[in-house]
Amino acid sequence: MSSSKATPPHPAADVTEHVGYRLKRAHSALRGALDAALREHGMSVPQYSCLEVLALRPGLSNAELARATFVTRQSMNLVLRGLQEAGLATRPDVVDHGRARPVRLTDAGERRLRSAQESVYAVEARMVAGVPAGRLAALLEDLDAIVDALDG
Amino acid sequence: MSSSKATPPHPAADVTEHVGYRLKRAHSALRGALDAALREHGMSVPQYSCLEVLALRPGLSNAELARATFVTRQSMNLVLRGLQEAGLATRPDVVDHGRARPVRLTDAGERRLRSAQESVYAVEARMVAGVPAGRLAALLEDLDAIVDALDG
DNA sequence: GATCGAATGTCAGGTTGTTGACATAGACGA
DNA sequence: TCGTCTATGTCAACAACCTGACATTCGATC
Numbered sequence: 001m002s003s004s005k006a007t008p009p010h011p012a013a014d015v016t017e018h019v020g021y022r023l024k025r026a027h028s029a030l031r032g033a034l035d036a037a038l039r040e041h042g043m044s045v046p047q048y049s050c051l052e053v054l055a056l057r058p059g060l061s062n063a064e065l066a067r068a069t070f071v072t073r074q075s076m077n078l079v080l081r082g083l084q085e086a087g088l089a090t091r092p093d094v095v096d097h098g099r100a101r102p103v104r105l106t107d108a109g110e111r112r113l114r115s116a117q118e119s120v121y122a123v124e125a126r127m128v129a130g131v132p133a134g135r136l137a138a139l140l141e142d143l144d145a146i147v148d149a150l151d152g
Numbered sequence: 153m154s155s156s157k158a159t160p161p162h163p164a165a166d167v168t169e170h171v172g173y174r175l176k177r178a179h180s181a182l183r184g185a186l187d188a189a190l191r192e193h194g195m196s197v198p199q200y201s202c203l204e205v206l207a208l209r210p211g212l213s214n215a216e217l218a219r220a221t222f223v224t225r226q227s228m229n230l231v232l233r234g235l236q237e238a239g240l241a242t243r244p245d246v247v248d249h250g251r252a253r254p255v256r257l258t259d260a261g262e263r264r265l266r267s268a269q270e271s272v273y274a275v276e277a278r279m280v281a282g283v284p285a286g287r288l289a290a291l292l293e294d295l296d297a298i299v300d301a302l303d304g
Numbered sequence: 305g306a307t308c309g310a311a312t313g314t315c316a317g318g319t320t321g322t323t324g325a326c327a328t329a330g331a332c333g334a
Numbered sequence: 335t336c337g338t339c340t341a342t343g344t345c346a347a348c349a350a351c352c353t354g355a356c357a358t359t360c361g362a363t364c
Contacts, residue, residue: 015204019288020182020276022295024201027179028222029302030172035322046350049176052167063312070180075351077314099312099359123302124172130301131294136171139294142283143174149282150181150275187352198320215342225343227321251329251342 019146030127037119041112046071046079047088048120051113054089054105061100062091088112171298182279189271193264198223198231199240200272203265206241206257213252214243240264 015021034045043051049069054060060068066076080103083089088109091101105113131139167173186197195203201221206212212220218228232255235241240261243253257265283291 014208016208017292018276019279019283019292020186020272022292023175023179023182025222026295026298027175029299030175033302034172044349056166056168061312062314070177071350072352073313074315074353078350097360101313120172124170126301127171127298130297131171132297135290135294138287139291140169140171140174142287142291143178145282145284146178146279147181149278150185196319213342223320224322226323226345229344230320249330253343 023146030123033123033126034120037123038116040119041116043112043116046075047083048113048116050076050079050083051088051105051109051116054103055110055113058104059102061102063100065103083109175298182275185275185278186272189275190268192271193268195264195268198227199235200265200268202228202231202235203240203257203261203268206255207262207265210256211254213254215252217255235261 031045034048038045038048046069050065053065053068057064057068062076062080063073065080066073069076071079080089080091084091087106089103089105091103093101095101128136183197186200190197190200198221202217205217205220209216209220214228214232215225217232218225221228223231232241232243236243239258241255241257243255245253247253280288
């Protein structure tokens with residue numbers, strides 16, 4: 001035997017038993033399913049995420065949207081330009097007070113979001129159906145606990 | 153109220169309560185922690201993943217490595233070139249039988265992997281410590297169930 | 305009022321990762 | 335033997351996302 005001698009964080013035959021690996025795999029599967037579901041609506045996952053957050057909290061700035069969707073300001077800026085070009089979101093060119101420009105969905109943006117939500121929620125439903133009924137709440141809790149443990 | 157009228161897959165005040173959102177957030181936190189941990193070793197997450205799989209299953213081809221790490225053949229090919237340039241992995245230029253070229257770690261590659269594993273396993277340990285002791289096995293199961301439900 | 309710090313928007317460059325396309329190698333059935 | 339099918343490696347173009355850097359704006363402090 002030649003490698004894998006550093007002590008693993010919990011008993012496991014190999015890396016594929018680790019939480020990180022499983023998390024990555026689940027995320028990859030979700031991402032793939034969402035990509036496929038959104039393709040019919042001519043939308044990408046980042047764009048959809050942005051629209052969804054924007055519907056929930058209208059008037060958020062670029063930087064705030066970036067934090068809400070776990071990407072950098074620079075990445076979100078690109079997404080927003082795409083959404084603006086597509087006429088799905090608007091940002092005022094100038095603001096009277098600060099530097100942040102509040103982003104809002106257009107009517108077209110809301111319509112596109114609603115139609116995409118049907119497909120996305122279908123994916124979510126498939127995903128939820130996979131986990132035993134009584135364990136969903138615990139799963140959500142544990143995912144949060146992981147976040148807290150990692151960057152809290 | 154103007155949007156978010158498509159029926160969600162399970163009772164939730166908003167998208168931030170959905171499994172998909174939590175999964176994305178947890179993955180993002182993990183990715184960030186791993187990036188930071190691996191930076192000290194001058195290695196990226198994809199490179200580390202490749203090395204780890206390679207240690208476990210020497211001789212895998214580019215396409216097989218890609219599937220094991222959930223990326224495309226094209227992406228893995230780039231990673232492998234980087235590893236080869238760095239002298240961490242080797243691929244024969246020609247093979248007698250098929251088309252697939254088996255990839256193997258060099259001694260330097262194994263050393264680099266082992267040193268990186270210490271940092272990565274520390275991150276994994278932090279993550280595992282966050283979830284209640286008795287629930288780790290269930291968490292792993294549920295993540296697998298999600299994968300099965302999504303692409304099975 | 306002047307200064308410092310924090311947050312924001314944005315530019316530049318690079319890495320990672322994707323889809324699409326193509327040629328090649330082997331397996332299998334007609 | 336000849337297609338056909340599948341898997342592989344690779345090229346090209348593009349999208350997503352990152353780090354690093356810079357100027358602008360506001361609020362807090364002196």
